[in-house]
Amino acid sequence: MNAKRPLIAVLTGAGISTDSGIPDYRGPNGLWQRDPEAPRLVTIGPYTSDPDVRRRSWLMRAEVGALAAEPNAGHRALVDLEQSGLPVRVLTQNVDGLHQRAGQSPRKVLELHGTAQEVQCMRCKVVGPVAEALDRVAAGEPDPACRACGGVLRPRTVMFGEQLDPQVIQQADAVSKACDLFLAVGTSLQVFPVAELPYSALGNGARLIVMNGEPTPFDEVADEVIREPISTALPDLVRRLVARYV
Ligand code: ZN
Numbered sequence: 001m002n003a004k005r006p007l008i009a010v011l012t013g014a015g016i017s018t019d020s021g022i023p024d025y026r027g028p029n030g031l032w033q034r035d036p037e038a039p040r041l042v043t044i045g046p047y048t049s050d051p052d053v054r055r056r057s058w059l060m061r062a063e064v065g066a067l068a069a070e071p072n073a074g075h076r077a078l079v080d081l082e083q084s085g086l087p088v089r090v091l092t093q094n095v096d097g098l099h100q101r102a103g104q105s106p107r108k109v110l111e112l113h114g115t116a117q118e119v120q121c122m123r124c125k126v127v128g129p130v131a132e133a134l135d136r137v138a139a140g141e142p143d144p145a146c147r148a149c150g151g152v153l154r155p156r157t158v159m160f161g162e163q164l165d166p167q168v169i170q171q172a173d174a175v176s177k178a179c180d181l182f183l184a185v186g187t188s189l190q191v192f193p194v195a196e197l198p199y200s201a202l203g204n205g206a207r208l209i210v211m212n213g214e215p216t217p218f219d220e221v222a223d224e225v226i227r228e229p230i231s232t233a234l235p236d237l238v239r240r241l242v243a244r245y246v
Contacts, residue, residue: 041053054143074231122151178196
């Protein structure tokens with residue numbers, strides 16, 4: 001009560017979506033540990049030049065799509081945080097769109113690695129829903145081409161071998177510098193440039209809370225480290241923040 005309402009930046013990674021059944025590709029049991037060839041399927045060079053890589057990439061996407069993942073209590077807790085009236089921004093490394101599906105205002109969510117919900121033609125740049133492309137895969141087109149120009153369709157995600165959108169990273173950095181509290185949820189904080197965001201926050205006097213199953217390089221400088229499962233720990237933390245500031 002009476003405390004200044006803090007701007008809260010929440011950085012989310014794969015860990016918030018694993019309870020929705022979305023595999024953490026990089027994790028200890030992730031696809032990339034089991035299939036060393038898998039990263040090629042999301043690397044821009046092979047994807048652009050090799051139809052067989054694209055065919056396998058579409059099969060992988062169809063498999064993930066078939067999981068029909070739903071938002072979980074962790075995603076919903078961040079919606080509650082926004083609806084409490086506290087200023088909040090979600091910076092996500094995830095491409096699954098589950099924050100928005102849970103009810104987070106799209107304008108509050110910055111997708112650092114793009115979105116897997118849309119595809120884009122690499123030639124004419126037209127954008128369409130991934131569901132439509134996946135329907136075509138299911139109907140027997142192993143590598144669906146752009147209907148407008150015949151170009152290669154790709155997901156609107158940042159692939160290996162590509163830079164993050166500098167404008168998006170700049171916005172994320174600005175939010176991190178402006179925030180009073182930075183929550184890092186379900187991210188290993190080891191992949192740059194995203195791993196620079198907590199530095200930006202700390203450098204400007206923000207408090208840092210790390211919530212992750214595994215240790216991160218920021219644990220020692222964090223004000224609080226939470227190891228409990230995100231789908232219970234995040235609702236608890238949100239209740240605590242709302243009780244304190246609203
Ligand atoms: Zn096209």
